[in-house]
Amino acid sequence: MSKRSKYTAEEKYKILIYYENEVGSIQEICIRYNISTSTFYEWRYNYEKNGIDGLIESKKYNKYSKELKEQAIQDYFSGKYSQMEIAKKYELPNRSVFKLWINKYNCHREITGTPKGMKHSMAKGRTASFNEKLEIVQY
Incomplete structure (x- = not known):
């Protein structure tokens, strides 16, 4: 959200x-x-x-390349820039965008470019019938 x-x-x-x-x-x-x-x-x-x-609050979904994100993170960890200075340098809408990249990096998750369109994180599972649900509840 x-x-x-x-x-x-x-x-x-x-x-x-x-x-x-x-x-x-x-x-x-x-x-x-x-x-x-x-x-x-x-x-x-x-x-x-x-x-x-x-x-005015932006309604558009900005896209950033993997290289830009990695360079911003490198600049931050060099100790030369604050998070706010990084946001200004790379023309991010605010520092919270950059904080998300830092959190991802610190959690050892892969830094990727912004994909085209939104990703769906939940896989479509199979639907259980009423009898299967009843059997599960009774179990």
């Missing part, structure tokens, strides 16, 4: 403007609106880069 923001682009913009107008510190604003400081910084970066359009 994807994680979607509970704030619209306009609401995000208002939160950023509160900070610009010195209504409160970043910490105070984050506590007031129940967001993390990293989320605040992501919004601010996206706004500075793309204006109000940068605050």
